[in-house]
Amino acid sequence: MSFESRDEIRRALCHYACGFSENKKPRQIKDGDIIYMARMTKNPRDYAIFGKAEAIGFVDGRDGATDFEIEQRDWKSKWPIYLRVSNPTFIDGTMADCVLLYDLIKALDYESFSSTKKRYENGERNINPYNSLSQQAYVKLTHSAVEWFEPRFQEGLNRIGSVDKKFIESLPQTGTDIETWE
Numbered sequence: 001m002s003f004e005s006r007d008e009i010r011r012a013l014c015h016y017a018c019g020f021s022e023n024k025k026p027r028q029i030k031d032g033d034i035i036y037m038a039r040m041t042k043n044p045r046d047y048a049i050f051g052k053a054e055a056i057g058f059v060d061g062r063d064g065a066t067d068f069e070i071e072q073r074d075w076k077s078k079w080p081i082y083l084r085v086s087n088p089t090f091i092d093g094t095m096a097d098c099v100l101l102y103d104l105i106k107a108l109d110y111e112s113f114s115s116t117k118k119r120y121e122n123g124e125r126n127i128n129p130y131n132s133l134s135q136q137a138y139v140k141l142t143h144s145a146v147e148w149f150e151p152r153f154q155e156g157l158n159r160i161g162s163v164d165k166k167f168i169e170s171l172p173q174t175g176t177d178i179e180t181w182e
Contacts, residue, residue, distance in 0.1 A: 001041055001043065001044075001048070001094060001095045001096035002094050002095070002096065003039065003041075003094060003095050004093070004094050004095075005050045005051065005090050005091055005092060005093060005094070005095070005097075005098075005163060006090075006092070006163060006167060008039050008050060008095075009051070009090060009163065009167075009168075009171070010171065011073075013073075013171060013172060014037050014051065014053075014085070014088070015053075015085070015088045015090075015168050015171060016084060016085060016088075016172070016173055016174060017063070017082035017083060017084045017085060018035070018037065018082070018083045018085065019065070019075075019076060019079030019080070019081065019082065020079055020081040020082070020083060020137050021078060021079055021080075021081065021137065022080065022081060024081070024136075024137035024138075025058060025060075025081050026055075026058045026081070026083040026137065026138060027058055028140075029055045029057065029058065029083055029138070030055065030057050031054075031055065031056055031057040032054055032055065033054070033055040034052055034053075034054060034055070034146075035052065035053055035054075035055050035083070035085065035138070036049045036051070036052045036141075036149070036153070037049065037050060037051040037052065037053070037088075037090075038050070038101060039095055041095050041100075044100070044102075046100045046101060046102045047100065047101035047102070047133070048095035048096075048098040048099070048100055048101075049098050049099045049100070049101060049149070049153065050090055050091050050095065050098045051088055051089060051090035051091065052088070052089055052153065053085035053086060053087055053088035053089070054085060054086050054087050055083060055084075055085060056083070056084040056085060056086060058081075058082075058083055058084075063081060063082040063083070063084060064080050064081055064082060065079075065080040065081075065082065088168065089157065089162055089163075090162060090163040091153075091156045091157055091160050091161075091162065091163075092160055092161045092162055092163045092164070093156075093160040093161075097156055097159075097160045098156060099149060099152045099153055099156060101133075102130075103152075104145055104148060104149055105129050105130060107148055108142075108144055108145055108148060109127075109129060110127045110129055111142055111144045111145065112129045112132075112141065112142065112145050113129055113132050113139045113140060113141060113142065113145070114139075114140040114141070114142055115132055115139070115140070116129045116132055117142050
């Protein structure tokens with residue numbers, strides 16, 4: 001939990017795009033959708049939500065890592081598909097300063113995610129929302145979840161501060177910028 005948001009932003013370059021596998025293209029996410037960015041943590045085993053941004057809808061042929069980006073960050077060979085983002089905001093602290101996804105699930109249970117809420121509305125019971133996270137590239141929150149989550153995220157920003165624009169501007173702003181950055 002001592003891993004810093006700035007280190008994750010620098011590693012993932014998630015201030016301009018989030019990576020997905022070839023099999024999990026983010027086609028359901030549309031321009032202007034708000035996405036929250038999380039990093040898995042070990043102790044506790046959870047997801048720390050350290051940032052949010054506006055999505056730029058996925059376009060085949062445009063939204064993929066270049067050969068040079070993959071060479072610079074070999075993890076992009078497994079997650080070469082991009083969901084581009086704009087107007088990112090990040091909590092300027094460690095993962096311990098961030099809202100944990102499991103706290104949301106503990107508070108709202110099946111109401112956490114659109115998929116689990118729909119299953120409940122269709123009569124299914126004994127739903128385990130934690131299972132919605134396994135093998136998923138992303139999950140859609142319910143309106144109730146956003147109402148629960150957003151004030152906690154804002155409180156983290158108010159308490160810790162947000163990553164400043166100067167730091168974000170010091171990083172590559174597109175995949176082609178990485179060639180001149182490193």
